[in-house]
Amino acid sequence: MNSPPSRRKKAASTDSTNEDISQQEDPGSATITVSAVEVTELTQEEQSDRLHLERKVERAFFEAGKALMELRDRKLYRSTHKTFEEYCRDRFGHNRRQSYLLMDAAVIFDNLEQKCDRSDHILPTNEWQIRPLSKLDPDIQPEAWEQAVESAKGKVPSHRIVKDAVQRIMERTQVPNTYQLGEVCQILAKDNPELRGKGCCWGIVSQVNEFSCTVRMWDGEHTVGLQHLKSYEYLPEECEQMQLISDRISRVYSSGLEESVQKFLESLGKLNRAYLTGLEEKLLGVLEMECKEPR
Numbered sequence: 001m002n003s004p005p006s007r008r009k010k011a012a013s014t015d016s017t018n019e020d021i022s023q024q025e026d027p028g029s030a031t032i033t034v035s036a037v038e039v040t041e042l043t044q045e046e047q048s049d050r051l052h053l054e055r056k057v058e059r060a061f062f063e064a065g066k067a068l069m070e071l072r073d074r075k076l077y078r079s080t081h082k083t084f085e086e087y088c089r090d091r092f093g094h095n096r097r098q099s100y101l102l103m104d105a106a107v108i109f110d111n112l113e114q115k116c117d118r119s120d121h122i123l124p125t126n127e128w129q130i131r132p133l134s135k136l137d138p139d140i141q142p143e144a145w146e147q148a149v150e151s152a153k154g155k156v157p158s159h160r161i162v163k164d165a166v167q168r169i170m171e172r173t174q175v176p177n178t179y180q181l182g183e184v185c186q187i188l189a190k191d192n193p194e195l196r197g198k199g200c201c202w203g204i205v206s207q208v209n210e211f212s213c214t215v216r217m218w219d220g221e222h223t224v225g226l227q228h229l230k231s232y233e234y235l236p237e238e239c240e241q242m243q244l245i246s247d248r249i250s251r252v253y254s255s256g257l258e259e260s261v262q263k264f265l266e267s268l269g270k271l272n273r274a275y276l277t278g279l280e281e282k283l284l285g286v287l288e289m290e291c292k293e294p295r
Contacts, residue, residue, distance in 0.1 A: 046110050058125045065106025065127075082256055096287040101127055108133050108141060108192050115142040122149045125156055132163040135170065135211060137225055138192055170211060177207050177226060179213050183264055184242045184274070185229045187215070192228055199278035201269045202232065203248055204239070218249045218269040245276060248284060 020226075042050065068088070071077060077087035088094040094102075105127040112123060112130070124130045124145075133141045148165040149156035157165075179185070182204060189199030203215030203222065212225045234242065245268070253265045268280065275283065 032073070043258065044130075058123065061102060061108075061125075061127045062106050063110040065102040065104070065109070068168075069103050069106065083251050101131065104134055105130055108138075111141055111193070112145050116146060122154065122156055128159050128164055131156065131159065132166040135166055140169060149262055175207055177210060177213070179208055179226075179231070180230065181205055181208060182236075182239050182243065184217060184232045184234050184239050185213070186272075187217075187224060188228045188230055188231060190228075192225075195224065195228060198222070200272075202242070204243055204270060216246060216250075218246070218253050218265055220250075232272075232274075234274050241274050245271075248288065252284070252287045252291055255292070257287065261287060 033175050047189055071087070072084045075084075077084055081087035081090065086095045087098040088096070092099075103221070105124075108130050109124055116123070130145070143163045144162070145157075146149055147168070148162040149155075151157060151161050151165065184202055184204055187195060187198045187201045189195035189197075189201060198217070201217055203217040203224070205213045206216045206221060207214035209223070212223050213228070213229060214223050249265050249268055255263060264283065266275075268276070268284070
């Protein structure tokens with residue numbers, strides 16, 4: 001009697017199935033076919049266009065800061081707004097801090113672009129990266145940036161890396177702050193573009209920081225590094241007198257009078273004496289009366 005052929009075939013079929021399963025259970029033995037995709041190299045013109053566009057993206061915050069400075073300095077907002085701050089809020093949605101951070105960043109970027117020569121033209125790409133540099137004197141900012149680029153292994157450093165570099169330099173060059181609240185100081189603007197127009201002006205210390213002082217001037221408060229301050233060494237009574245003069249000038253200045261009047265007030269902001277002459281006192285009094293009268 002012949003054996004049923006079906007059992008032999010079934011066994012063979014089972015062996016084949018096990019072989020397939022064993023191959024599926026070992027993915028490392030599988031062969032994957034990948035189609036090659038040809039990548040077209042950029043032409044010389046395309047490479048040039050790419051670099052040009054990348055530079056535009058990188059410098060966007062710098063161009064914004066420069067434009068804001070020109071709008072402010074030339075008072076191109078005056079036809080629609082009373083103050084630069086109101087104009088920035090309505091036109092760009094910036095609060096005062098945002099606008100001034102961009103302008104400060106533009107000054108720092110320009111300083112780095114001119115003085116950095118060891119970082120293979122690695123420059124900041126946004127305001128946040130270089131904000132820590134604002135704590136340093138412009139002459140030291142390039143050194144801190146180059147250290148940060150080196151720490152980032154030749155790439156654009158992050159805010160944290162720049163902050164660490166700034167902190168190391170500040171610890172190395174720390175100078176004790178001996179200024180006192182209410183002290184009257186002269187602003188030394190040399191080699192600091194952020195203090196443009198403030199040279200030889202006087203200000204009253206309103207806040208003593210670790211490496212700087214906040215001083216109140218005719219047009220508001222400014223944070224100034226210790227190396228850009230020089231005390232007039234006035235007596236306490238003279239400092240009190242200058243505080244009263246500062247308050248009077250500020251009130252008139254903020255009232256929005258004509259530009260010629262503001263120029264007169266700015267000239268008072270450069271006095272190198274702790275009093276007003278008789279004529280200066282009369283002129284300031286007239287302006288104070290003008291501000292009080294309804295228009």
